[in-house]
Amino acid sequence: MLRMVARLAGSLMLMALGIAGAQAQNFVLKPFSETRPPEIAGLTAADQAKALGRGVNFGGTLEAPSEGAWGGRLSTELFAAVREGGFQTIRLPVRFSSHAAVSAPYKLDEPFMKRVDFAINNALSRGLNIIIDFHHYHEMDGDPLEAEEVAIGVEMSRERFLAIWEQLARRYQSLPNDKVLFELYNEPHGKTEEVWNELLAQALAVIRRTNPYRFLIVDPAEWSTAWGLGKLAIPADDRRLIVTIHNYAPFKFTMQGASWIEGSRPWLGTACCEKAQIEEIRTPLDMAVEWGKKNDRPIFVGEFGSNSLAYYPDRVTYTRIMREEIEGRGMSWAYWDFASHEFGPWDPTTKSWLPELHEALVPKK
Secondary structure (H helix, E strand, O other): OOOOOOOOOOOOOOHHHHHOOOOOOOOOOOOOOOOOOOOOOOOHHHHHHHHEEEEEOOOOOOOOOOOOOOOOOOOOEEEEHHOOOOEEEEEEEEOOHHHHHOOOOOOEEEHHHEEEEEEEEHHHOOOOOEEEEEOHHHHHHHHOOOOOOOOOHHHHHHHHHHHHHHHHHHOOOOOOOOOOOEEOOOOOOOOHHOOHHHHHHHHHHHHOOOOOOOOEEOOOOHHHOOOHHHOOOOOOOOOOOEEEEEOOOOOHHHHOOOOOOOHHOOOOOOOOOOHHHHHHHHHHHHHHHHHHHOOOEEEEEEEOOOOOOOHHHHHHHHHHHHHHHHHHHEEEEEEOOOOOOOOEEEEOOOOOOOHHHHHHHOOOO
C-alpha cells in the first residue's frame, strides 16, 4: 500500500507484547518438509496465476515497522476466517528490512522470522496459497525513514536486499512450489525504479540458486501500476514468473481522506461509480491484459480496495465492479486488505464480516 506516514509511537512495546501473545496461542509450528523433486513440472505460470483465485492482503501486520504498531496482529482466527470466507490466497506484506542486521551478512531476526513461519504454516494447514511479499524498504527507495528503519546508504541497501532474499530462499526452499510464492518487491519507485530491471534480475538469480521451480511474482516500476509495465524487463527464459499490477482507480474515490496521502482530504465525499469512473477502472486492466498477451506473461492484480472514509454503499458497488472487471479478463486478485478498519471486509474487533462488502468480493452461489 502507498503508506508514506509513520504511525503512532510505542511500536517497540507493542511488538514485544504482540509476539509474546501470539506465540502463546495453541498452534504447533509444523516442521518444513524435505526438498523433493518438483511434482509440478507441467504446471505453467498461467495455471498458477489462475489457481491464486480470490485473495486478500494481510496489510498492517508484518508490513508495519513492528507487529502491532499499526494495530494489526497475526492470529489463527484470521487465517480461519480467510478460508471460511471463500478466499484461496493470502498475500503477506512483510517489512523484512526492519528486521535484518545493518552489516553483512545482514542476518534476519529469528524471532521475527518465526512470525513469518507462523503465517506460512497457518495458510498451508488450511489449504491456502500464501505470497511472501517484500514490502517497504524506504532507505532503498530514497523515501523518508519510519520507525525502526536505518540509514545505511542506497547502494548498501540494495546489497542488503539481495542478502535478505538469499536467506529467505534458503529458509523456505523445501516448501511447496505452487503454494508458497515469493513476490520480489512491492511497488518499486524512487531510487529503486532507476535500477529495477537490473535489481530484479539479480534477485531472481539469487532465489533460483535454491528455488529453481518456485513461482515468483514480479512488480513493475511506477508503484506497480500498469503504466510501469512498458519499462519492465524480465528474463525471457524464466517461465515461472507472474507479473502483478495494483489498481486503485478511481484514486480520488478509493483514497479519499487517506492520512498517508498528502492532499487527499478535499476528495472526501467523492462518490462512485459513474461511467467515467468505470472507464478509469478498466483502462489499467486493459493495459495489463494487452501487455500480458504481447509478452506471454500471466497477470495478477495484487492490490485494489477503497478507504472506509468513502460512502459504504459506494464502496460495495466499487468493489463488485472491480472484481467483475478483473475476473472478466481472466485474472486473479488480492483485495487490500482483510482485517483493518480502513479497508477490510472482516472486522477483527467483532470477529464478523461486513456482509455486503464480503459478498461483493465473494458472491453467494
